[in-house]
Amino acid sequence: MSAEPLLRVEDLQVHFHTDDGVVKAVDGVSFALERGRTLGVVGESGSGKSVANMTILGLTRSANAEISGRIVFDGRDLATLDAEGLQSIRGNEISMIFQDPLSSMHPFYKVGRQIVEAIEAHQGISRQEAGRKAVELLGVVGIPDPERRAGEYPHEFSGGMRQRAMIAMALANDPKLLIADEPTTALDVTTQAQILRLIERLQEEFEMAVIMITHDLGVIADVTDEVMVMYGGRVVEAGRRDDIFYNPQHPYTWGLLGSLTRVDRPRSARLAQISGQPPSLISPPQGCHFHPRCPHSFDRCTQVPALEQRTLTPGHVDRCWLEPERKQTLRVVSSGEIGLEEPAA
Amino acid sequence: MSRLESPPPRATDVAAPSAAEIEASAPGEGGALLEVDHLVKHFPIKSGILIDREVGRVRAVDDVSFTVTRGETLGLVGESGCGKSTLSRSILQLIKPTSGSVRFDGRELVGLSARQMRPLRREIQMIFQDPYASLNPRRRVAQIIGDPLALHGVGSGTERQRKVQQLLERVGLSPEHYNRYPHEFSGGQRQRIGIARALALEPRLIVADEPVSALDVSIQAQIINLLDDLQNDFGLTYIFVAHDLGVVRHVSDRIAVMYLGKIVEIGPADAVYANPIHPYTSSLLSAVPIPDPRQNRAREPLVLEGDVPSPADPPQACRFHTRCPRATDICSELEPRLVDYGGGHWAACHHPIGHQDGEAKRLMGLAPPG
Numbered sequence: 001m002s003a004e005p006l007l008r009v010e011d012l013q014v015h016f017h018t019d020d021g022v023v024k025a026v027d028g029v030s031f032a033l034e035r036g037r038t039l040g041v042v043g044e045s046g047s048g049k050s051v052a053n054m055t056i057l058g059l060t061r062s063a064n065a066e067i068s069g070r071i072v073f074d075g076r077d078l079a080t081l082d083a084e085g086l087q088s089i090r091g092n093e094i095s096m097i098f099q100d101p102l103s104s105m106h107p108f109y110k111v112g113r114q115i116v117e118a119i120e121a122h123q124g125i126s127r128q129e130a131g132r133k134a135v136e137l138l139g140v141v142g143i144p145d146p147e148r149r150a151g152e153y154p155h156e157f158s159g160g161m162r163q164r165a166m167i168a169m170a171l172a173n174d175p176k177l178l179i180a181d182e183p184t185t186a187l188d189v190t191t192q193a194q195i196l197r198l199i200e201r202l203q204e205e206f207e208m209a210v211i212m213i214t215h216d217l218g219v220i221a222d223v224t225d226e227v228m229v230m231y232g233g234r235v236v237e238a239g240r241r242d243d244i245f246y247n248p249q250h251p252y253t254w255g256l257l258g259s260l261t262r263v264d265r266p267r268s269a270r271l272a273q274i275s276g277q278p279p280s281l282i283s284p285p286q287g288c289h290f291h292p293r294c295p296h297s298f299d300r301c302t303q304v305p306a307l308e309q310r311t312l313t314p315g316h317v318d319r320c321w322l323e324p325e326r327k328q329t330l331r332v333v334s335s336g337e338i339g340l341e342e343p344a345a
Numbered sequence: 346m347s348r349l350e351s352p353p354p355r356a357t358d359v360a361a362p363s364a365a366e367i368e369a370s371a372p373g374e375g376g377a378l379l380e381v382d383h384l385v386k387h388f389p390i391k392s393g394i395l396i397d398r399e400v401g402r403v404r405a406v407d408d409v410s411f412t413v414t415r416g417e418t419l420g421l422v423g424e425s426g427c428g429k430s431t432l433s434r435s436i437l438q439l440i441k442p443t444s445g446s447v448r449f450d451g452r453e454l455v456g457l458s459a460r461q462m463r464p465l466r467r468e469i470q471m472i473f474q475d476p477y478a479s480l481n482p483r484r485r486v487a488q489i490i491g492d493p494l495a496l497h498g499v500g501s502g503t504e505r506q507r508k509v510q511q512l513l514e515r516v517g518l519s520p521e522h523y524n525r526y527p528h529e530f531s532g533g534q535r536q537r538i539g540i541a542r543a544l545a546l547e548p549r550l551i552v553a554d555e556p557v558s559a560l561d562v563s564i565q566a567q568i569i570n571l572l573d574d575l576q577n578d579f580g581l582t583y584i585f586v587a588h589d590l591g592v593v594r595h596v597s598d599r600i601a602v603m604y605l606g607k608i609v610e611i612g613p614a615d616a617v618y619a620n621p622i623h624p625y626t627s628s629l630l631s632a633v634p635i636p637d638p639r640q641n642r643a644r645e646p647l648v649l650e651g652d653v654p655s656p657a658d659p660p661q662a663c664r665f666h667t668r669c670p671r672a673t674d675i676c677s678e679l680e681p682r683l684v685d686y687g688g689g690h691w692a693a694c695h696h697p698i699g700h701q702d703g704e705a706k707r708l709m710g711l712a713p714p715g
Contacts, residue, residue: 044561044562044563044564045532045561158652159425160652161652188424188425188588188653189424189588189590189629189632189633190424190628190629190632190648190649191424191652192632193631193632193634193646193648193649194648194649194650196634197646197648215561215562216634216636217562217636218591218633218634218635218636218641219634220636221634221635221636221637221638221641222634222641241638242638242639245636245637245638246639255563256562256563257636258566259562259563259565259566260562260591260636261569261589261591261592261594261595262591262594262635262636262637263590263591263594263618263630263633263635264618264635264637264640265594266594266614266615266618266619267594267595267596267597267614267615270570270573271566271569271570271595272566273563273566273567273570274563274566274567275567277531277533277534277564278531278561
């Protein structure tokens with residue numbers, strides 16, 4: 001195989017023109033994803049994580065959207081493809097699953113029929129054969145009695161079963177890349193564990209790459225290889241999972257890790273919190289978007305820091321002007337624990 | 346296989362412990378503020394055109410007893426459909442319980458009329474999950490927070506205005522926000538408004554139903570810290586209902602775990618999390634991914650199969666037996682009683698984790714003593 005990654009996104013910008021002004025939802029996002037790997041994208045509402053990934057599939061194209069940058073998938077630039085070209089890739093080479101499986105399925109059509117439709121759209125096989133394949137897929141994703149369940153409507157499925165059916169649909173055409181946007185957020189923890197194990201198993205079987213978009217750092221720690229932290233439409237830190245968890249470089253990442261509550265730790269005195277509110281995407285702060293909330297900001301932070309490697313670890317990049325040595329001292333790292341800072345006064 | 350001489354007892358035949366028994370096992374310092382005793386809420390499933398015939402019952406809350414000590418936080422956890430929201434609403438009498446008793450500061454709430462209940466509502470307030478749906482979009486912040494004061498006839502107009510502004514400041518908003526509408530605020534700020542409203546009447550007990558689950562992580566921490574500060578400042582007692590087990594561990598002194606309308610385990614937070622006795626608690630905890638890759642890899646995950654059964658038709662005897670990795674014949678024949686394993690840590694299981702089965706039998710009174 002060539003050294004070219006499966007997906008390479010370069011300087012992606014997605015701006016929406018609205019009555020209130022230009023919303024810079026995605027403001028210069030670049031990343032690469034190798035075949036068979038899992039990239040976690042973490043960030044809060046409005047960080048641009050969903051818009052960036054929907055843009056890969058051309059789902060944000062509209063009259064008021066201004067999109068620029070390159071999205072090179074398997075040798076082709078998706079940003080330049082027309083609607084028809086994208087159609088042949090969506091649900092075929094790249095599939096997507098969403099947070100709410102009930103609103104992602106058509107309520108009037110039987111589950112099996114919806115999967116058949118996905119198969120027929122991309123494969124020239126008979127309906128009977130597609131039907132057999134749909135039942136087989138429902139079995140693969142762990143739906144008991146798939147033959148009967150294929151004849152049921154989405155409302156007859158439980159939340160976990162619906163998400164399994166969505167995954168079956170996404171897998172229908174052997175995708176090379178699965179984009180999962182908060183796939184377990186609406187589910188209970190025991191069901192979430194089932195779905196995460198399922199995605200992992202299928203990823204191995206089908207040799208898919210996965211982009212896992214979530215706000216849950218537990219899910220990130222559980223299933224990803226690489227992690228990208230987004231804030232205010234930009235990537236503020238990216239690297240291998242363990243680098244992000246054990247040697248985080250950006251104060252926003254510290255804040256995220258510090259504000260977590262954990263089931264395996266007794267109650268701590270007080271949670272570290274990030275004060276203030278997320279930035280407006282219409283009139284974002286000058287320079288580093290995080291600096292108004294950052295307890296360590298200084299005069300240089302009004303200029304935009306580049307996303308570049310600032311530690312000795314290749315591939316670990318961040319957007320923060322602080323000297324790496326200074327970060328070590330600012331971040332209180334106790335052995336075996338995540339590098340956390342003390343709550344800001 | 347041992348045969349039981351009498352038919353397996355149904356849920357109602359098995360006496361769950363009373364609130365007094367639970368309280369006595371680990372008495373809190375301030376005494377019990379709230380005692381919930383054998384509380385039951387069944388929703389009838391009706392069918393028929395002319396005459397509504399009851400064809401079944403959703404056993405949302407089924408014989409639940411617990412106490413909440415003054416100044417403590419009781420965490421209530423469980424998956425969707427376990428009855429935790431019905432339970433919290435039954436405590437506030439927003440839903441009329443089918444049977445059982447709820448005593449607040451020694452006063453019985455079940456059976457009170459709306460009028461009789463009104464003065465007590467000052468003392469028990471609620472914080473809701475969705476800060477978008479729980480604030481009236483057409484009313485200004487001043488009205489939203491001031492209405493409870495006006496309804497209860499507290500102070501004059503100017504006194505109320507001053508009080509609202511103090512409250513705004515106390516929950517971390519600016520007093521100038523007084524005249525704004527809810528849509529002008531972010532989710533976290535709206536939740537602060539909801540908290541200010543709950544605080545307005547200086548309640549003693551606050552029932553918070555998923556107060557942070559709609560918020561972003563960094564904002565969650567702000568709200569949790571705020572609730573913590575308010576508890577210290579005003580000596581508040583909380584019932585904190587949530588499905589996020591990490592958040593519940595952080596805020597709670599004691600935890601109650603519910604499954605299909607029953608409390609299956611209740612005890613001090615650290616004991617329940619570090620040494621869970623009920624297999625359901627254990628599998629629930631092991632399903633939560635830990636945001637620490639190395640710790641996460643080191644754990645032995647225990648993935649529960651299947652879905653939670655319908656509360657309209659819960660499994661016989663132990664309701665968890667259909668999904669339980671430790672289940673044996675007795676679990677489908679005899680409902681396990683909630684019993685005390687010491688230090689106020691109660692669990693309802695025939696095969697308790699970290700204890701001998703014999704101990705469970707003895708505690709439940711199923712084995713002859715000695």
